[in-house]
């Protein structure tokens with residue numbers, strides 16, 4: 509089944525042209541500086557490459573999800589996981605909570621900026637003492653009448669250093685389990701916020717931070733949706749967060765394969781180019797087959813999302829399969845390059861580093877398997893919570 513129309517193809521072409529002109533030549537610099545200049549997001553916004561699925565009312569393009577699929581596939585072909593995740597967090601992992609559950613005030617305050625590329629958002633779930641076990645977060649937002657008073661800390665927050673706001677998971681009623689969890693938008697320039705950069709194995713161009721909140725006063729209107737519903741909003745939103753890994757893994761894997769094949773066709777060993785060795789040819793055949801099958805399944809899941817169908821089982825499976833295959837493809841493709849695979853002069857070293865986080869972020873592989881096994885073994889049902 510083909511999910512892409514002529515409009516999608518034209519969009520892909522113009523995005524590719526833009527990325528080759530404005531991004532490709534800068535990636536090395538952004539990776540070594542561990543920072544992406546904000547101007548590039550503004551340029552992407554000006555070209556209409558951001559806010560693709562957001563309503564026109566807020567400056568978006570009101571397009572279908574396959575435009576975002578193209579966006580993340582093509583961005584991934586720049587071979588910098590950090591470049592891709594920066595906007596995935598903004599477009600698909602933080603701002604959708606504002607769009608889906610937020611007040612008109614919050615929508616007008618934040619959405620035009622994330623669509624124009626002028627604002628950078630973050631999602632704050634993980635804390636130093638808990639990640640997978642979200643309901644045990646400790647960050648506290650006390651209702652003080654006119655405002656919430658925030659204390660606690662979040663860690664591994666993508667865009668945490670240079671972000672403008674963070675959609676934060678907080679406890680508004682610590683004795684009420686998941687019903688005591690809410691989502692609050694926090695302006696990252698607020699008094700009482702301290703941010704510390706985290707040095708990472710990969711995703712070097714993406715900044716990641718620990719953010720602490722020390723008596724931060726947050727206006728009441730920054731509450732997303734209803735108090736006590738944050739956990740349910742999050743469980744809904746995580747499906748999109750996980751689905752995003754499908755296009756970014758597909759783009760990265762296709763890039764790895766095409767770079768490997770190019771290399772194999774010119775690298776000689778024992779008097780012939782290495783693409784003539786059957787053992788390597790078969791590896792290419794196996795990897796291509798696996799990538800194609802994840803792509804077909806992943807696109808099917810994207811189409812379900814596109815049709816507003818909520819399927820926790822399939823989204824979790826797609827995230828699990830895409831990220832695990834990406835890690836495998838990075839390892840195998842690095843091997844095709846021999847010693848050069850280990851060198852920073854060639855593309856595979858960075859991809860190898862960057863692919864490692866896929867099975868950790870947005871819910872680990874073990875957590876994906878926990879969700880899938882509950883559905884398969886106990887027929888647990890996960891239902892969507894409407895706004």
Ligand SMILES: Cc1cc2nc3c(=O)[nH]c(=O)nc-3n(C[C@H](O)[C@H](O)[C@H](O)COP(=O)(O)OP(=O)(O)OC[C@H]3O[C@@H](n4cnc5c(N)ncnc54)[C@H](O)[C@@H]3O)c2cc1C
Nearest residue numbers: 631632633634638639640664665666868869870871872874
């Ligand atoms: C580069 C990077 C960027 C990130 N960006 C963000 C971000 O923007 N916002 C954000 O909120 N978080 C972010 N994270 C955090 C990420 O989502 C968490 O690291 C992840 O959810 C795992 O949580 P944890 O690190 O606390 O591990 P833990 O939950 O402590 O898990 C440790 C190990 O135990 C396993 N485990 C835990 N529970 C179970 C179980 N029930 N069954 C089987 N195994 C289990 C896990 O799979 C893992 O292997 C980021 C992480 C990284 C590395």
